[in-house]
Amino acid sequence: MKEIAFRDAIRDAMSEEMRRDENIFLMGEEVAEYNGAYKASQGMLDEFGPERVIDTPIAELGFAGIGVGAAGNGLRPIIEFMTFNFSLVAIDQIINSAAKILSMSGGQIGCPIVFRGPTGNAGQLGAQHSQNFENWFANTPGLKVVVPSNPYDAKGLLKASIRDNNPVIFMESEVMYGDKMEVPEEEYLIPLGKADVKRSGKDVTIISFGKMIPRVVNPAVAQLEKEGIDVEVIDLRTVKPIDYATVIESVKKTNRAVVVEEAWPLASISTEITYHIQRHAFDYMDAPVLRVTNRDVPLPYAPTLIEEILPSTKRVVEAVKQVLYK
Numbered sequence: 543m544k545e546i547a548f549r550d551a552i553r554d555a556m557s558e559e560m561r562r563d564e565n566i567f568l569m570g571e572e573v574a575e576y577n578g579a580y581k582a583s584q585g586m587l588d589e590f591g592p593e594r595v596i597d598t599p600i601a602e603l604g605f606a607g608i609g610v611g612a613a614g615n616g617l618r619p620i621i622e623f624m625t626f627n628f629s630l631v632a633i634d635q636i637i638n639s640a641a642k643i644l645s646m647s648g649g650q651i652g653c654p655i656v657f658r659g660p661t662g663n664a665g666q667l668g669a670q671h672s673q674n675f676e677n678w679f680a681n682t683p684g685l686k687v688v689v690p691s692n693p694y695d696a697k698g699l700l701k702a703s704i705r706d707n708n709p710v711i712f713m714e715s716e717v718m719y720g721d722k723m724e725v726p727e728e729e730y731l732i733p734l735g736k737a738d739v740k741r742s743g744k745d746v747t748i749i750s751f752g753k754m755i756p757r758v759v760n761p762a763v764a765q766l767e768k769e770g771i772d773v774e775v776i777d778l779r780t781v782k783p784i785d786y787a788t789v790i791e792s793v794k795k796t797n798r799a800v801v802v803e804e805a806w807p808l809a810s811i812s813t814e815i816t817y818h819i820q821r822h823a824f825d826y827m828d829a830p831v832l833r834v835t836n837r838d839v840p841l842p843y844a845p846t847l848i849e850e851i852l853p854s855t856k857r858v859v860e861a862v863k864q865v866l867y868k
Contacts, residue, residue, distance in 0.1 A: 570622030641684030698732030
């Protein structure tokens with residue numbers, strides 16, 4: 543085991559896979575000469591050269607399209623967006639090309655490609671750079687969507703994503719790139735579509751994923767534990783496909799659920815989870831399912847308003863107490 547940062551887990555996953563398969567290459571803005579906007583590809587240009595670690599112009603639609611074309615011709619691209627807010631410029635290539643080409647070609651042309659980069663807010667970056675589109679991409683047949691919450695998961699999930707023969711949206715967080723934890727030095731993969739029980743408990747289940755786990759859920763759980771409330775935490779890890787079975791099994795045990803998601807509430811992942819809980823565990827529930835999401839407004843710049851609009855430890859604690867009727 544060795545302690546590494548989240549950005550190093552991303553780099554190690556890409557590098558290990560590129561050493562294993564010469565058809566894999568990395569393309570995006572500042573991934574080469576600058577070592578990545580968040581230093582997630584540091585040293586990769588030196589090792590793999592400019593034909594496999596490729597700097598691009600500020601033209602997301604163009605280099606996403608190049609990636610899709612390459613994937614359809616036997617290569618396995620990793621396309622980095624400096625932020626998934628910029629993926630909106632390339633969304634036609636993601637939704638209408640990458641996600642649909644296998645189906646529309648009758649299975650003749652696959653698209654083994656990974657689109658990766660940071661999602662969500664990272665402080666005072668304004669409304670156009672602070673958005674979550676996990677539910678948008680998860681709503682598209684043909685795409686898989688992965689949102690890791692820690693370096694260990696990030697490395698294993700990214701390696702599995704790169705090996706997957708389908709297009710994968712791999713969403714990180716700018717504020718997590720410096721997070722550190724111990725990661726095995728030997729190779730490992732984490733299968734897509736399998737949630738993880740991060741903490742076992744008996745009183746209430748919290749379901750979440752990505753940055754919300756370390757930044758909001760874990761502090762809330764620690765506070766609730768001091769008050770004698772035993773929380774089970776489910777990290778979805780993959781939001782397309784969703785591991786409904788693990789969620790339902792947990793809720794049947796605890797009889798209460800709170801879903802935490804950094805996203806707008808309408809048509810969110812938390813809405814989908816809530817539906818499946820009421821559909822498949824209704825008779826086990828002792829309280830209505832509650833969601834903690836962003837308020838339904840563009841994210842402001844003022845830090846006081848940001849704190850009010852995003853999910854917070856305080857809001858999660860209040861939601862848990864509400865389902866426990868405390």
